[in-house]
Amino acid sequence: MKDINIEEKEREFQAKIDANIKIEPNDWMPAEYRKTLIRQISQHAHSEIVGMLPEGNWITRAPNLRRKAVLLAKVQDEAGHGLYLYSAAETLGSDREASIDDMHAGIAKYSSIFNYPTLSWADMGMVGWLVDGAAISNQVPLCRCSYGPYARAMVRVCKEESFHQRQGFEISSTLANGTPEQKAMAQESFNRWWWPALMMFGPTDATSKHSALSMQWKIKRVSNDELRQQFVNVTVPQATLIGLTIPDPDLKWNEEKQGYDFGTINWEEFNQVVQGNGPCNKERLDARRKAKENGLWVREAATAHAEKRKAKKMAS
Amino acid sequence: MSSNEWPLWEVFIRSKQGLSHKHVGSLRAADAENAINNARDVYTRRSEGISIWVVESKLVAASDPKEADSLFDPADTKIYRHPTFYDVPDGIMHM
Numbered sequence: 410m411k412d413i414n415i416e417e418k419e420r421e422f423q424a425k426i427d428a429n430i431k432i433e434p435n436d437w438m439p440a441e442y443r444k445t446l447i448r449q450i451s452q453h454a455h456s457e458i459v460g461m462l463p464e465g466n467w468i469t470r471a472p473n474l475r476r477k478a479v480l481l482a483k484v485q486d487e488a489g490h491g492l493y494l495y496s497a498a499e500t501l502g503s504d505r506e507a508s509i510d511d512m513h514a515g516i517a518k519y520s521s522i523f524n525y526p527t528l529s530w531a532d533m534g535m536v537g538w539l540v541d542g543a544a545i546s547n548q549v550p551l552c553r554c555s556y557g558p559y560a561r562a563m564v565r566v567c568k569e570e571s572f573h574q575r576q577g578f579e580i581s582s583t584l585a586n587g588t589p590e591q592k593a594m595a596q597e598s599f600n601r602w603w604w605p606a607l608m609m610f611g612p613t614d615a616t617s618k619h620s621a622l623s624m625q626w627k628i629k630r631v632s633n634d635e636l637r638q639q640f641v642n643v644t645v646p647q648a649t650l651i652g653l654t655i656p657d658p659d660l661k662w663n664e665e666k667q668g669y670d671f672g673t674i675n676w677e678e679f680n681q682v683v684q685g686n687g688p689c690n691k692e693r694l695d696a697r698r699k700a701k702e703n704g705l706w707v708r709e710a711a712t713a714h715a716e717k718r719k720a721k722k723m724a725s
Numbered sequence: 726m727s728s729n730e731w732p733l734w735e736v737f738i739r740s741k742q743g744l745s746h747k748h749v750g751s752l753r754a755a756d757a758e759n760a761i762n763n764a765r766d767v768y769t770r771r772s773e774g775i776s777i778w779v780v781e782s783k784l785v786a787a788s789d790p791k792e793a794d795s796l797f798d799p800a801d802t803k804i805y806r807h808p809t810f811y812d813v814p815d816g817i818m819h820m
Contacts, residue, residue, distance in 0.1 A: 436790045485770070492767050496751040499733065505753065506730050562750065569771075708755075712731070715756035 426627050431557040434500040442626055446556055447501050448517075449628065451508045454494035455519035459512075459693050461487045463527040464536060472530060479576050480533065486569045493562040500558045513698050515685065520544075522609050524687030531584050531591075531598035537577015539599075539606040539644065545570050546640045547610065555627035578647065585651040592652070599648065600656040607671075608679045610637040642668045733782040734760040736767075738774035746778050754779075 418437055425432065432438055461484050468484065471477035495505050511517035522540055527533065548570065551563040584595035611617055611633045623629035648655055659672035681687065731753040737746035749768050754760035760779040768774065788796060804810050813820060 433790070435787065482770075485766075489767050489770060492752060493750055496733075499751065504730075558750075708729075708731070711755040711759060712729070715759060718756060718758070 423625075426555050426625075429555075429627075431560065432555050433557045441622070442628075443501050445623060445626070446559065446628060447498055447503045447508075449623075450494055450498040450501070450559055451503055451512075452518050452520075454491045454498060455509075455512045455517060456523065457487050457491035457494060459519045459523045459697060462693055462696055463523055463525070463689075464533060466527050467530060467533050470530070471533075476533075476580070483537070483573050483576065486573065490562075490566045490569070493565055494559075497556075497558040497562045509701070513694060513701065515694065518683070520609065521679070521682040521687060522605055523693060524682050524690045525601070525605050526689050528601075529594055529598055531581070531594045532602070534577050534580030534582075534584060534595065535598045535602040535606075537573050537575075538581050538647075539577070539602050540609070541570055541573040541577060542644060543606045543609040543640055545574060546636050550630040550636075553627075553630055559628075581653070582651040585653055596653055599653050603656050604674065604678075607637055607641070607674055608682075610634070610640065612676070612679075638668055641671055645669055731755050731759075734764075734779045735782050735785060736760070736764045737778040737780070738764075738768055739776035739778075740774055742775065746776065749773075751782060757781075 419439055422432075422438060422442075432442075464480060464484050464487075468477060468480050471480050495508070498508065499505055508517060512519060522543075527536065545567060548563050548567050552560055552567055554560045554563065581595055581599070584591045586592070587595075614620060614632045614634045617633055620629060620632065624632070645655060645660065657672045659670065661670055662668075663670045682690070685691075733751055734754055734757075735751050736749050738749050739746045752760065752763050752767055754763045757779055761777050764777045764779060769777070800806075
């Protein structure tokens with residue numbers, strides 16, 4: 410039994426949401442709203458951090474200095490995005506380090522797309538163009554999310570992601586217009602990333618378990634299926650323009666809905682990867698755990714240095 | 726492990742001379758100097774600022790949202806503090 414007081418507060422809270430008034434950290438909010446946001450924002454942060462790994466893999470092998478500088482800047486941005494998001498989650502009372510440990514223990518999730526390997530240089534193109542492209546489609550509506558700190562972090566993230574997508578498209582288009590071998594490399598990579606990119610929008614609306622309440626609370630503003638459809642509609646013409654073929658025999662323009670019909674996603678594969686059985690799940694988690702362990706002495710040294718500096722200041 | 730975590734700092738950035746510092750977010754760092762260096766990397770990768778302030782989050786005192794009504798409502802009734810409250814005859818210029 411909820412007491413009257415809570416029901417009244419919940420009504421007021423929903424009225425604020427309905428009036429598009431942002432919720433700020435110290436405002437009253439339902440426990441479930443807080444929990445949902447902490448889960449979503451920290452998963453999002455983990456995704457940014459784990460997302461550095463597939464691309465970090467190619468920094469030393471970038472084909473020229475320009476590409477290397479760009480890739481470095483992009484990977485650094487992803488680290489920054491992770492940090493904006495961890496600090497947004499902390500405004501809700503989430504413990505940053507505990508949440509990172511939850512990820513390392515396999516309790517907290519991150520985006521499954523990063524459990525796919527980056528096998529060729531063309532994958533750097535596809536990750537930027539398709540993976541960041543799909544992420545942008547997901548993130549643009551989050552700029553209007555009801556929770557202030559999350560929405561503000563998303564504004565920064567979206568601004569920075571647009572460079573990511575363009576650099577990925579540039580790599581893809583350069584390869585697609587290159588030698589026959591380069592074009593084949595681009596197509597092979599496109600074939601591997603297309604379906605996982607579509608899975609990034611999550612389960613279908615009919616099966617998505619978190620959607621209804623998140624929509625009511627304006628944490629989520631557009632449904633998974635709608636976002637997926639938008640992504641297909643904008644990406645197919647981009648692929649066609651640079652001469653790549655969509656690996657989907659069922660893809661065709663539907664005049665009536667003014668959008669593309671596309672084939673059925675392999676949800677079995679999606680579930681397997683979410684459950685930890687994707688090609689790189691273990692490798693990614695191992696890399697993150699190792700990074701934390703190997704960085705420990707740096708964090709300890711910084712703390713010791715800060716204490717020393719403080720003591721010196723006190724003495725002078 | 727969590728007890729060893731660095732303190733949280735609020736970060737304020739002045740985007741250019743003539744504008745005030747504006748809150749942009751927070752980060753963790755061992756001390757103030759470390760916080761400024763981290764803020765440089767996290768919040769000014771695209772020339773967003775020319776000056777950084779950091780304040781340890783626990784030192785920020787904030788008004789309670791529950792008291793917002795009693796704090797801010799009194800201003801609502803004092804519409805005579807705005808120039809639009811006053812009647813000015815047609816034809817009066819530069820006022």
